[in-house]
Amino acid sequence: MSRDVELDHVTMRFGDFTAVNDVSLHIKAGEFFSFLGPSGCGKTTILRMISGFMDPTGGAIRIGGQDMRGIGPNKRPTALIFQNLALFPMMSVADNIAFGLEMRGVDKAARRKRAEELLDLIALPGSGDKRIDELSGGQKQRVAIARALAVEPQVMLLDEPLSALDLKLRQHMRAELRAIQRRTGLTFIYITHDQGEALTMSDRVAVMSRGRIEQVGPSASIYDAPETPFVATFVGENNVFRGKVTAAADGLARVETPAGVLLGRNARGMSVGSDALIFVRPERMRLDPADAGDNRVTRPVAHLDFEGSFANLVLSAPEGSPRPILVQLANDGRLGSLQPGAERTVGFAPADGLVLPAGELAKD
Amino acid sequence: MSELVKRYGLGITTAMVLVTAFWLIVMVVLPALVMVEYSFHTNVPVTKRGGPEDYYTLDNYLSLVRGTDWSTWTFPNDFRVFLRTIWGAALVTLLSLVVCYPVAWYVAKLAKPQRAAMLLLLLVIPFWVNEILRTFAWYIILAYQGPLNAALLGIGILEKPVRWLSGSGGVLIGMVYAFLLFMMFPLINAIETLDMNQVEAAEDLGAPWWQIHRRIVIPHAKPGIAVGCIMVFVLAASSYIVPSLLGSPGTRWFTETIYVWFFEGQNWPRGSAYAFILLGLCVGFIMLMMRIFRVGLADIAK
Numbered sequence: 228m229s230r231d232v233e234l235d236h237v238t239m240r241f242g243d244f245t246a247v248n249d250v251s252l253h254i255k256a257g258e259f260f261s262f263l264g265p266s267g268c269g270k271t272t273i274l275r276m277i278s279g280f281m282d283p284t285g286g287a288i289r290i291g292g293q294d295m296r297g298i299g300p301n302k303r304p305t306a307l308i309f310q311n312l313a314l315f316p317m318m319s320v321a322d323n324i325a326f327g328l329e330m331r332g333v334d335k336a337a338r339r340k341r342a343e344e345l346l347d348l349i350a351l352p353g354s355g356d357k358r359i360d361e362l363s364g365g366q367k368q369r370v371a372i373a374r375a376l377a378v379e380p381q382v383m384l385l386d387e388p389l390s391a392l393d394l395k396l397r398q399h400m401r402a403e404l405r406a407i408q409r410r411t412g413l414t415f416i417y418i419t420h421d422q423g424e425a426l427t428m429s430d431r432v433a434v435m436s437r438g439r440i441e442q443v444g445p446s447a448s449i450y451d452a453p454e455t456p457f458v459a460t461f462v463g464e465n466n467v468f469r470g471k472v473t474a475a476a477d478g479l480a481r482v483e484t485p486a487g488v489l490l491g492r493n494a495r496g497m498s499v500g501s502d503a504l505i506f507v508r509p510e511r512m513r514l515d516p517a518d519a520g521d522n523r524v525t526r527p528v529a530h531l532d533f534e535g536s537f538a539n540l541v542l543s544a545p546e547g548s549p550r551p552i553l554v555q556l557a558n559d560g561r562l563g564s565l566q567p568g569a570e571r572t573v574g575f576a577p578a579d580g581l582v583l584p585a586g587e588l589a590k591d
Numbered sequence: 592m593s594e595l596v597k598r599y600g601l602g603i604t605t606a607m608v609l610v611t612a613f614w615l616i617v618m619v620v621l622p623a624l625v626m627v628e629y630s631f632h633t634n635v636p637v638t639k640r641g642g643p644e645d646y647y648t649l650d651n652y653l654s655l656v657r658g659t660d661w662s663t664w665t666f667p668n669d670f671r672v673f674l675r676t677i678w679g680a681a682l683v684t685l686l687s688l689v690v691c692y693p694v695a696w697y698v699a700k701l702a703k704p705q706r707a708a709m710l711l712l713l714l715v716i717p718f719w720v721n722e723i724l725r726t727f728a729w730y731i732i733l734a735y736q737g738p739l740n741a742a743l744l745g746i747g748i749l750e751k752p753v754r755w756l757s758g759s760g761g762v763l764i765g766m767v768y769a770f771l772l773f774m775m776f777p778l779i780n781a782i783e784t785l786d787m788n789q790v791e792a793a794e795d796l797g798a799p800w801w802q803i804h805r806r807i808v809i810p811h812a813k814p815g816i817a818v819g820c821i822m823v824f825v826l827a828a829s830s831y832i833v834p835s836l837l838g839s840p841g842t843r844w845f846t847e848t849i850y851v852w853f854f855e856g857q858n859w860p861r862g863s864a865y866a867f868i869l870l871g872l873c874v875g876f877i878m879l880m881m882r883i884f885r886v887g888l889a890d891i892a893k
């Protein structure tokens with residue numbers, strides 16, 4: 228059985244510093260939900276409040292409808308998987324997994340049996356008597372998951388559990404975590420600063436910055452329809468042009484920038500005269516565009532990063548912007564013509580440009 | 592070694608090694624060997640040295656237990672003192688552990704860094720005072736008409752004053768205090784290295800506070816506990832000052848027995864033999880601790 232988690236205007240202050248600022252969210256039962264944000268934005272603080280290691284200074288946390296204030300971590304229906312796993316090195320693998328049951332007074336034989344079952348589940352059968360330091364990184368990871376599952380939590384909380392693994396193992400464990408979540412049907416709340424992890428595994432993602440939620444939604448909407456400049460630049464790459472709205476009609480906005488007048492989707496309904504940013508994904512940029520109308524910028528080539536099936540073309544930054552222009556090009560066999568220094572024109576269809584109110588960008 | 596040669600050159604390295612070796616041999620090994628030799632001799636006046644009455648014997652060692660009757664549970668005097676010393680030192684060790692563990696846990700993990708530093712300083716400062724003076728301070732505190740009795744009477748815990756110094760109480764308190772830091776520092780060092788995520792993980796999995804200590808903190812601190820126990824036991828068993836100042840005739844310590852054989856009995860072979868029995872006791876205790884706590888010499892050296 229799994230339960231839903233509700234954050235109701237949750238705020239956490241450490242002295243003068245506000246680590247989590249008025250966060251309201253409803254995480255559904257059985258959902259794989261991720262918090263995504265740069266390091267220091269308050270993700271761990273949120274998780275520690277849900278698991279009960281601290282109570283919020285303002286607002287309420289409800290699990291399965293029940294207010295959790297004052298209820299300690301050992302009394303909540305949650306299990307936390309720590310960033311460094313925090314396995315117990317002086318106990319065997321089986322004793323680690325069965326620790327929660329031992330604390331609940333389950334007898335030795337039953338504990339052993341349950342540990343064996345969980346070892347089967349995590350594909351480590353017969354490893355119960357091993358020491359923790361005999362396991363590889365991925366195996367430790369799985370033991371930590373089994374140890375949390377053993378207490379039959381209704382909500383699993385995971386704090387960047389894959390960050391210590393190498394790339395290949397990380398990708399494998401993503402699939403495995405997702406499979407365990409599907410099989411158990413538990414609510415998973417997952418924290419990461421790695422957007423790939425959040426986007427591939429989650430049903431929904433909350434993007435955080437400086438203790439606030441910037442946007443909540445399914446992975447595709449986070450990437451395709453960012454609602455704030457921070458999300459637009461933190462999740463995936465984006466070209467940015469800064470300017471003022473000079474006309475707005477038919478769901479489009481015209482923005483006057485130092486690099487020229489550019490047209491994009493007016494997703495937030497901005498009015499004439501307001502400060503705006505216009506974002507274009509590198510894979511939506513076109514070289515020598517036919518359908519771009521006035522959305523054209525001509526700049527010298529800075530360099531070309533060849534990746535095999537595609538290449539990233541970098542043009543030097545347009546006037547009034549510190550960021551170079553990125554263009555992702557499919558490899559059509561003619562990339563050799565893009566020599567550094569040559570002036571090239573790139574552009575984008577108005578539907579591929581996104582106009583948002585001016586605001587803070589993610590650091591790159 | 593080769594590293595030393597590289598760093599200081601052959602001449603200085605050789606000199607350093609020779610000086611160290613000289614120190615060890617002349618100041619440590621030779622006197623001990625002389626004592627060992629002594630302990631196997633009969634006790635004869637100087638004039639009869641080398642004569643027919645001066646031969647090698649185990650008698651000095653055996654005399655400790657001679658006359659023991661296990662069926663009636665009667666022991667000769669020296670052996671009784673020896674057994675009481677073991678018991679007393681073990682009790683001091685246990686008391687030190689019980690007193691120091693909560694403090695070490697607090698200093699190592701709960702206190703904010705500044706407060707922890709402050710507490711450590713407060714613990715250490717009294718130990719800048721000479722051991723004899725500190726022990727005398729307890730002599731005054733524990734006196735029949737002393738401040739401890741006055742305080743306990745004052746707040747109504749006691750009906751009438753207690754003679755702390757006539758039983759073993761004074762010696763136990765004095766020793767726990769005298770060797771406090773030798774338990775405290777190994778414990779703090781060991782507990783400090785514990786990853787608090789493990790404590791939180793245990794709590795998250797449903798462990799109450801005492802299970803966290805039983806299953807997580809104490810197993811982690813085992814090497815520190817072993818070192819602390821070894822230090823305190825050895826220091827307590829071989830302490831002379833505390834029992835002679837705070838003890839009473841009924842609570843003689845084995846070190847005092849050794850002293851008596853050496854200087855009052857003028858029986859140096861017997862004194863040496865007893866000293867080695869005490870050494871053997873300490874070595875035995877060290878090995879027992881290493882067995883119980885399953886720690887190796889390397890762990891302890893850390």
Ligand SMILES: Nc1ncnc2c1ncn2[C@@H]1O[C@H](COP(=O)(O)OP(=O)(O)O)[C@@H](O)[C@H]1O
Binds near residue numbers: 269
């Ligand atoms: N116990 C605490 N006392 C003071 N500041 C804290 C405490 N815990 C976290 N912070 C601060 O709150 C901010 C958010 O921390 P955290 O939630 O760990 O971020 P994240 O997990 O997203 O990297 C950080 O700036 C951190 O320094």
Ligand SMILES: [Mg+2]
Binds near residue numbers: 267270271386
């Ligand atoms: Mg974190």
